[in-house]
Amino acid sequence: MASTTRKKPTDLRSARWFAPDDLRGFGHRSRFMQMGYGTTDWKDKPVIAIVNTWSDINPCHAHFKHRVEDVKRGVLQAGGLPIELPALSLAEQYVKPTTMLYRNMLAMDVEELLRCHPIDGAVLMGGCDKTTPALLMGATSAGLPCIYVPAGPMLRGNWKGKVLGSGSDAWKFWDERRAGNISDQDWTNIEAGIARSDGTCMTMGTASTMTAIAESLGMTLPGASSIPAPDSNHIRMCSASGQRIVEMVWEDLTPNKIQTIKAFENAIAVAMAMGCSTNAIIHLIAQGRRAGCDITLDDFEAASHIPVIGNVRPSGEKYLMEDFFYAGGLPGLMSRLTDHLHLDAMTVTGRSLGENIAGAEVHDDDVIRPMDNPVYASGALAVLKGNIAPDGCVIKPSACAPHLRKHSGPALVFDDYPSMKKAVEDESLEVTADHVLILRNAGPQGGPGMPEWGMLPIPKKLVKQGVRDMVRISDARMSGTSYGACILHVSPEAYIGGPLALVRTGDIISVDVDARTINLDVSDTELTRRQADWKPLPPRFERGYGWMFNRHIGQADKGCDFDFLQTSFGGATREPDIF
Known part of the structure; x- marks a missing residue:
């Protein structure tokens, strides 16, 4: 249970700005009055930041322009003062080359917004792919009480x-x-x-994966993650989240009390059972490290025995997130997963996960399957290692053709996305269904930002022959809505001289998902010779944020966070002085 020791009004962080009877206090109060506030609006009340990632070019968050008012209503009802703070809006569909390039920028934005303003707690409004991990990473590093409000999936197409x-x-x-x-x-x-309403992708893509992870971590209200964006339940959830954050401030219920190693193990188990996006691995590792929990690829492999019971595309057969919500949502799924969960983990409600899901029901056994009738008998993700990926790579076996889970074939190598895109449309391309398509120099530094290029298109020549899946390997990512025998996140990446840089067209690649191996059938002597001949590519950036990005970004197996933002880097950030 949450602590029974409650803060006093004088303990509020915002009181450092507004309470002192000095010149700076005068300035803070008078400028609030300039905006029409009176003393009773802030005196002895928690100031709640509503970090809103709405923008005119983000369709996933279009309704946040209105939902922020619902959150504000809840804050006011609970006796707090709501302050909307706009943050970087990462529109997955439009940002080039990838929103992943800017996930850490949004995380920094959130951390500093909360640190530098007179804020006691925060409501985090996000949902589109990178916004969920970014908001939670930044808020976790800031260390103030916070609650997450998911955008919710759109209606089925x-x-x-x-x-x-x-x-x-x-x-x-x-x-x-x-x-x-x-x-x-x-x-x-x-x-x-295909897209008929506000909200995130309604498949089990990265957006729904990461909001489910936020809920299973204990950072949302129970059931919040899968409510469809247009559903009136979503409005009520926004208001309830505004109410709850005020109490969390008085209780001093901060992210470090919720995001423990048990919480992250719960999130990994739930992700596996849902048929999650491969992107979950990178984001959860980064989130864990911000919370002081050393999450690694081994933690995902340890949970890979958990069956997929969420029958939602692309791992599932026919259902979408709207169906999942009405079948019982995440509480329903977790009620079937209790043997794999730490039910005593704390949540934003002030109660344990077990208490939150007590009484949860499943209303459709085909949408949320029983454990003895899964969609896929083992976990959604598998971690492979070998001489081509010594630090690991990932595949989503639940979403690829079964016959390709063990495969050997000749490599067809592309050094950049434009040449690959042009080649696959050329019907004279020398390629068969047995080939292994490789795209490299598309990782964290090489992409730059590790774009979602990993679901390489099947060559047009083969598409016309009826081929719909092939083994594809890259140091890039792929959309969580993607499917196929795509092996991703090869680490270390080719751009910095990882073994993927040494592969040549015609080399034989062998993949065995059950054995968790991926190897280039070339002798160590030959690889050493090729390594000596390898030459680095030119820098991707010469200035600005990109320059900083390439010098401080971690590899995929480390979560692609900046080294200087890790919990282990330096000491704790000092609170700003008030002067």
């Missing part, structure tokens, strides 16, 4: 009576268009029907 899922069906029908099986008009109608 529709085209000609068929249910469409974000990303997954885009890739599927794009190949059908390349094969000449659907018309331009069909394609336009799919574009119009």
Whole structure:
């Protein structure tokens, strides 16, 4: 249970700005009055930051323009003062080359917003892929009480009576268009029907994966992560989150009391059972390290025996997040996973995870499967290691063709995305379904920012022959809505001279998912010779944020956080002086 010792008004952090009877206190109070506030608005009340990642170009968060008012209402009802603080809005669909380049920038934005303002606690409003880990990373480093408000998934798509899922069906029908099986008009109608409301991708992509992780970590209200964005339950959840953060401030319920190693082990178990995005690995490692928990690839491998019971695309057969919510949502799924969870882990409610899910029910056994009838018998993700990836790489076996989980074939190597994109459309390309497509120099430094290029397109020549999956390897990531035999996050990356840089077209690559191995069938002597001949590529950036990024970004197996933001780097950041 949460501590029974409550703060006094004089203990509030914001009181350091507003309470002193001195010249600086006068300045702080008078400027609040300039905005129309009176003394009773802030006196003896927690000041709550509402960190809002809304923008006009972020469709996932379009409704946050209105939902922020619902959060404010809850804060006011509970006796707090809400202050909206806009933060960097990472629109997954538009930011080039990738929002991953800016995840750490948003994390820094949040940390410093909370540190430098007269804030006692925070409501974090996010949902689109990188916003969830970024908001939690920054708020965790700031150390103030905080609660997460997920944007929620959009409504299911529709085209000609068929249910469409974000990303997954885009890739599927794009190949059908390349094969000449659907018309331009069909394609336009799919574009119009696949995203019908505010909210994040309604497949089990990175957005829904990371909000589920936020809930399983204990950082959201129970059931918050899967409420569809247009559902009135979402409005009530926003208001309730505003109410709850005020109490969390009085209770001094900070992230370090919630995000323990037990909480991260819970999050990994839930992610596996949901058929999570491969991106969960990078983000959870980074989040764990911000919380002082040394999460590694080994923790994911240790949980890889947990079956996938969330029957949601792309690992699942036909259902989407809307179906998942009405079938019982995350509390329902966790109620079937109790043998793999630490039920005593603390949550933002002030109660344990076990108390939060007591009485949770599953209303559809096909959407949330029983443990003895899973979608996939072992975990959603697998970590592979070998001479091509000594520090590891990942695959989502639950979403790839079974016959490719053990495969050997010749490599077809591409050094950059433009040349790969051009080559796969060339019907004279010398390639077979047995080839292993490789894209390199697309990792954290090489991308830059590790773009979602890892689901390499099947060459058009093979698409027309009916091929829909091949083994593909890269040091990039892929969208959580993607599928196929894609091996990702190869570490260390090629751009810094990792073994992937040494592969040549025609080399034989052998993959065995069950054995957790991936190897380049080339002698150590030959690899040593190739390493001596390898030459670094030019810098990706010469100035600004990108210059800093490339000099301080960690590799995929370390979570791609900046080295200087890690808990182990230097001492604790001192609170700002008031002068």
